[in-house]
Amino acid sequence: MExxxxxxxxxxxxxxxxxxxxRSNPVHAAMSLVLTLFxxxxxxxxxxxxxxxxxxxxxxxxxxxxxxxxxIMLLGVDRAENLRIEPLAGQRIVAGAVxxxxxxxxxxxxxxSESAVTVSGQGxxxxxxxxxxxxxxxxxxxxxxxxxxxxxxTSVLLLVAVVGTVILARRLPKQAEAAQ
Amino acid sequence: MSAVIEPTTxxxxxxxxxxxxxxTVGVMVRRNPLVMFMCIELMLNAVNLSFVTFARAxxxxxxxSAVFFVLVVAAAEVVVGLGIIVSIMRRRTGATxxxxxxxxx
Numbered sequence: 158m159e160x161x162x163x164x165x166x167x168x169x170x171x172x173x174x175x176x177x178x179x180r181s182n183p184v185h186a187a188m189s190l191v192l193t194l195f196x197x198x199x200x201x202x203x204x205x206x207x208x209x210x211x212x213x214x215x216x217x218x219x220x221x222x223x224x225x226x227x228x229i230m231l232l233g234v235d236r237a238e239n240l241r242i243e244p245l246a247g248q249r250i251v252a253g254a255v256x257x258x259x260x261x262x263x264x265x266x267x268x269x270s271e272s273a274v275t276v277s278g279q280g281x282x283x284x285x286x287x288x289x290x291x292x293x294x295x296x297x298x299x300x301x302x303x304x305x306x307x308x309x310x311t312s313v314l315l316l317v318a319v320v321g322t323v324i325l326a327r328r329l330p331k332q333a334e335a336a337q
Numbered sequence: 338m339s340a341v342i343e344p345t346t347x348x349x350x351x352x353x354x355x356x357x358x359x360x361t362v363g364v365m366v367r368r369n370p371l372v373m374f375m376c377i378e379l380m381l382n383a384v385n386l387s388f389v390t391f392a393r394a395x396x397x398x399x400x401x402s403a404v405f406f407v408l409v410v411a412a413a414e415v416v417v418g419l420g421i422i423v424s425i426m427r428r429r430t431g432a433t434x435x436x437x438x439x440x441x442x
Contacts, residue, residue, distance in 0.1 A: 160342050163344040178366065205393060252365035256365075325417070
């Protein structure tokens with residue numbers, strides 16, 4: 158069962174990620190991104206990160222992708238772009254080779270350090286993070302205890318981002334006159 | 338009957354490596370700034386997955402709180418990035434990443 162869930166979710170995530178890269182229409186790419194996000198959320202649940210799975214769906218699939226779609230529709234760039242043209246000769250081949258090399262290197266790194274990443278006897282069978290309530294409680298203790306300073310700084314970051322975006326997206330009075 | 342195969346830590350890490358690499362290739366290949374942005378989200382998600390995997394493997398909740406902060410920073414980053422893209426597109430419709438070489442001055 159565990160295996161089936163993993164394979165299904167991994168397939169969702171990989172197919173979705175390939176869709177993001179290969180779809181010519183940005184709207185389809187955004188939809189593929191949703192598929193990937195759901196797959197990753199399933200893998201979060203499988204590993205006992207229930208809260209993060211919920212946040213992943215709400216914040217990523219719910220808010221960030223919708224924001225993407227808003228911008229796509231607002232700018233009217235939802236027509237398919239022609240992917241046949243390759244402006245820089247050989248770029249795709251090189252990019253593909255770099256990507257394949259990256260997968261190979263990272264896989265080799267994971268496989269050679271397999272014993273180091275897993276604490277013996279704990280591994281995936283650890284029950285410490287298993288209960289749903291325990292997950293939220295532990296996460297809350299970690300965020301509001303050990304990382305409370307980082308959490309407070311995060312609020313400043315969000316405020317700066319909001320104010321910065323309002324200033325960026327605002328039409329200056331001069332531009333508004335010129336547009337009329 | 339053979340023993341039940343359970344997905345181990347390495348499987349999750351390798352899946353995360355694959356997702357990250359696909360995202361990297363996307364950033365290198367695509368020219369639409371919005372799609373490049375989506376590929377960056379893909380890479381962030383791959384890293385989140387490996388964070389959660391390590392949190393599970395080492396039975397340490399710290400990995401999960403790191404993911405929480407990555408989510409917040411990703412949200413802030415998307416907001417600012419899309420704001421920049423909107424203000425660029427308002428001046429030159431249909432701009433691709435190549436057109437922005439004008440920024441070289």
